[in-house]
Amino acid sequence: MQIEDEYFEGVFRKIRASAMDILSRHSAGHDWEHTQRVYRICIHIGKIEGADMKVLRIAAILHDIGRLAEDESKGKIRHEEEGAKIAEDILKRYGFDNDFIERVSHCIKSHRFRNSIKPKTLEAKVLFDSDKLDSIGAIGIGRAFMFAGKVGARLHNSDVDIEKTKPYTKEDTVYREFMVKLRKIKDMMMTDEGKRIAKERHDFMAGFFSRLDKEIAGDL
16 A cells, blocks of 8 residues: 555644643653654654654654553553554554554564564664663653652662662662663664664763762762
8 A cells, every 4th residue: 555645644643643642641751752752763763774754653653652551550551562552443544554554563562672572674673772762861861860759769879789779669760770771772772873872872871970970979
């Protein structure tokens, strides 16, 4: 099925509006602002890597559409699986063919950090990279501090044994998030442009924590 540009843009605006309505009600971190940032990164990387931009744009806008269901079920529902189902239903209503729907669905199913389904298509790899890139660099640090504040964590804890700390406690600081997860992301990138951006963002984070260590220690 050849999707005419004019038809696609009209449908995309409607899908975007629906996604914005749903995700604007989500808590900070995986809200509409996160989706917008991921979308912009997808556009940047997708054009450089030569991805199918129609598939990628739809997948980016809908990649976290199942978050509310996951939160309300307290994790019993996986948001990537629920999101793929929601996306499939939406695209069927607008008359997209099975191949297009499956490609979008695969992108959404495989975008999660902790997932047994790995990105196989270029579009899925671009979405995966873009989603992870939003968790590192200056934005990543900001998001991590927001979460740390939410769970009542300390400001910093570089002097503790990370292996003995637990998530969702006062020890779940931004530093812990960096050591346990964020510092590993640059090595997970699947596209050349994603790797380039990840290195820059990683270096910024490493420099930030080096500076934070000094200030906490009183090294002025």
